[in-house]
Amino acid sequence: xxxxxxxxxxxxxxxxKDAFTEFYRLTVRYVYSIVYAYLLSNEDTEDVxxxxxxxxxxxxxxxxxxxxxxxxxxxxxxxxxxxxxxQKKKVIIKEASFANEEGTKELIQEAxxxxxxxxxxxxxxxxxxxxxxxxxxxxxxxxxxxxxxxLFRARKKLKEVINNEKI
Amino acid sequence: MKxxxxxxxxxxxxxxxxxxxNKNMEGRLLExxxxxxxxxxxxxxLLGVVSIAIAAFLVVSSIAPVFGKSGTLPQVxxxxxxxxxxxSFKGSLSTEGRIIEELEDQDLSSSxxxxxxxxxxxxxxxxxxIIEMRNEKMGWGKILSELNIxxxxxxxxxxxxxxxAGEEESNGEGEENREKNKExxxxxxxxxxxxxxxxxxxxxxxxxxxxxxxxxxxxxxQCRGKSVTVNDLSIGDELLVKASKIEDVFEAxxxxxxxxxxxxxxxxxxxxxxxxxxxxxxFNGSILTISDFDNDILVDENTKIQRKGEGRTDIxxxxxxxxxxxxxxxxxxxxxxxxxxxxxxAENEENEEGEEESEQExxxxxxxxxxxxxxxxxxxxxxxxxxxxxxxDMLFKISEDTLxxxxxxxxxxxxxxxxxxxxxxxxxxxxxxxxxxIIVTKKNKQQENDSGKNNEKGKGKP
Numbered sequence: 001x002x003x004x005x006x007x008x009x010x011x012x013x014x015x016x017k018d019a020f021t022e023f024y025r026l027t028v029r030y031v032y033s034i035v036y037a038y039l040l041s042n043e044d045t046e047d048v049x050x051x052x053x054x055x056x057x058x059x060x061x062x063x064x065x066x067x068x069x070x071x072x073x074x075x076x077x078x079x080x081x082x083x084x085x086x087q088k089k090k091v092i093i094k095e096a097s098f099a100n101e102e103g104t105k106e107l108i109q110e111a112x113x114x115x116x117x118x119x120x121x122x123x124x125x126x127x128x129x130x131x132x133x134x135x136x137x138x139x140x141x142x143x144x145x146x147x148x149x150x151l152f153r154a155r156k157k158l159k160e161v162i163n164n165e166k167i
Numbered sequence: 168m169k170x171x172x173x174x175x176x177x178x179x180x181x182x183x184x185x186x187x188x189n190k191n192m193e194g195r196l197l198e199x200x201x202x203x204x205x206x207x208x209x210x211x212x213l214l215g216v217v218s219i220a221i222a223a224f225l226v227v228s229s230i231a232p233v234f235g236k237s238g239t240l241p242q243v244x245x246x247x248x249x250x251x252x253x254x255s256f257k258g259s260l261s262t263e264g265r266i267i268e269e270l271e272d273q274d275l276s277s278s279x280x281x282x283x284x285x286x287x288x289x290x291x292x293x294x295x296x297i298i299e300m301r302n303e304k305m306g307w308g309k310i311l312s313e314l315n316i317x318x319x320x321x322x323x324x325x326x327x328x329x330x331x332a333g334e335e336e337s338n339g340e341g342e343e344n345r346e347k348n349k350e351x352x353x354x355x356x357x358x359x360x361x362x363x364x365x366x367x368x369x370x371x372x373x374x375x376x377x378x379x380x381x382x383x384x385x386x387x388x389q390c391r392g393k394s395v396t397v398n399d400l401s402i403g404d405e406l407l408v409k410a411s412k413i414e415d416v417f418e419a420x421x422x423x424x425x426x427x428x429x430x431x432x433x434x435x436x437x438x439x440x441x442x443x444x445x446x447x448x449x450f451n452g453s454i455l456t457i458s459d460f461d462n463d464i465l466v467d468e469n470t471k472i473q474r475k476g477e478g479r480t481d482i483x484x485x486x487x488x489x490x491x492x493x494x495x496x497x498x499x500x501x502x503x504x505x506x507x508x509x510x511x512x513a514e515n516e517e518n519e520e521g522e523e524e525s526e527q528e529x530x531x532x533x534x535x536x537x538x539x540x541x542x543x544x545x546x547x548x549x550x551x552x553x554x555x556x557x558x559x560d561m562l563f564k565i566s567e568d569t570l571x572x573x574x575x576x577x578x579x580x581x582x583x584x585x586x587x588x589x590x591x592x593x594x595x596x597x598x599x600x601x602x603x604x605i606i607v608t609k610k611n612k613q614q615e616n617d618s619g620k621n622n623e624k625g626k627g628k629p
Contacts, residue, residue, distance in 0.1 A: 024196065029188060032188055033179075050195065050199070054199060054203070127179035
């Protein structure tokens with residue numbers, strides 16, 4: 001997949017819009033899930049996604065294809081998400097649309113609502129992206145120790161919810 | 168623990184996969200990218216057009232005289248550069264007397280005069296031709312181009328002439344040159360244009376930069392288009408001196424003051440304002456003189472003239488002997504009336520009031536003034552405390568405070584009809600006299616005897 005991304009980045013650098021569209025389709029869900037887990041709002045998440053990809057297109061010529069483009073995207077998206085949160089200063093939590101009606105995802109969403117904003121992004125990065133504690137710390141501008149305690153606290157709370165519901 | 172983590176990962180993956188993304192998002196994003204690219208293309212196009220236009224203008228302006236009489240762009244730049252050099256020039260440039268006279272006849276700036284003199288040293292072009300070209304508003308760059316003279320050569324001439332007089336004096340070669348020039352120009356006068364700072368004034372000699380210049384009766388001195396005298400020169404003034412040089416002596420023909428220190432000081436320090444109240448001595452429509460003020464006061468359309476209590480009035484109201492309150496601003500040596508308030512009417516009113524007041528005061532004073540009355544007591548009414556004289560048709564009122572003296576302190580009852588008394592008292596509104604003191608000067612002897620007999624008869628009685 002990394003090779004595929006490298007190739008796409010090279011094409012995007014040349015201004016290939018088809019390559020950009022393909023890259024978008026391959027990565028949007030991944031970026032969306034992380035941002036949504038933090039903002040818990042479809043509208044805000046869409047804004048952040050739009051800004052993230054516009055930014056990527058604007059700086060495409062400066063992107064180094066040898067480096068992980070996903071890490072780069074993650075960084076841009078998280079920064080925009082933080083900005084969005086600061087601007088809004090309120091979390092309008094809307095029900096996300098789910099593919100099935102089993103209730104597990106709704107439960108996760110409800111559990112995420114109960115967590116602190118930063119705990120949510122830490123949890124999302126850890127479980128959705130397998131991001132290391134060190135990298136999370138760099139992304140959210142916190143020390144490793146703080147990230148660890150956030151992770152521990154959030155995980156504990158999430159487990160409680162899950163166990164109570166016997167998922 | 169691992170199991171638990173894996174379970175959470177599964178849950179999050181389900182969460183991720185369960186998210187239903189807005190399908191319009193992709194379309195919107197591509198649309199925005201398209202718009203941004205369009206804007207960038209437009210900007211690039213406009214920038215290109217502007218760049219091409221500037222480049223074309225520069226190319227054309229370097230060939231064609233797009234700046235009209237100032238010539239091409241390089242000529243304009245060269246002209247401005249030369250003028251800057253001439254403006255900052257401080258030194259002496261020599262030329263012929265007739266050229267000085269010609270320059271004086273023209274209304275040329277100092278930098279123009281300096282450039283012309285420098286130019287004449289570099290070429291044989293007649294001065295009047297250069298002056299004519301300049302008077303036609305041609306730029307220096309274009310003039311030099313037409314005369315095939317480089318700007319740099321004129322700049323070098325100016326540079327060499329900087330403080331040439333000082334150098335000549337300190338340089339031994341100057342002696343030789345002087346001797347040589349003396350022979351060459353035996354009967355020919357040498358003229359110089361000197362620009363610099365006035366460093367000294369000693370009698371009729373001034374020092375500009377390092378050059379001593381003699382002032383003669385024919386020397387004209389101008390400041391801002393006005394003729395001034397040597398007294399208006401101050402150390403530090405920036406001057407342009409056109410002078411003739413006979414051997415070592417410079418004789419100033421004309422002096423132009425650029426920066427007058429005295430004038431600057433005047434505008435900065437000598438402006439002051441004050442207010443006076445006085446009567447008009449004379450007024451001729453513009454110059455007003457008032458008593459108690461020795462200087463003429465200028466009255467013009469800016470002077471605000473008012474009559475107290477009535478508001479604005481015209482200049483004709485300023486009549487001799489009218490009392491005015493005048494606000495004066497001193498601008499240098501001129502006393503300018505900024506506002507005049509005519510007080511005449513108000514003053515009269517005040518006087519009338521004053522007169523009334525003084526009448527009243529006078530009345531009060533006369534009423535309250537202590538008076539002395541002397542006479543023989545005609546009537547005594549002890550019950551009402553009233554006493555009257557034979558000679559005066561007035562009543563004297565005695566009160567408890569009245570001091571009565573008759574061979575020492577006495578009582579009102581001691582006073583008898585026929586007694587001669589001196590009464591000190593004040594006149595009251597009803598005409599009576601409030602008595603302060605009664606001195607019995609002469610007792611009525613008959614009454615005294617009677618009273619003495621009565622006293623004897625009354626002896627032993629309570």
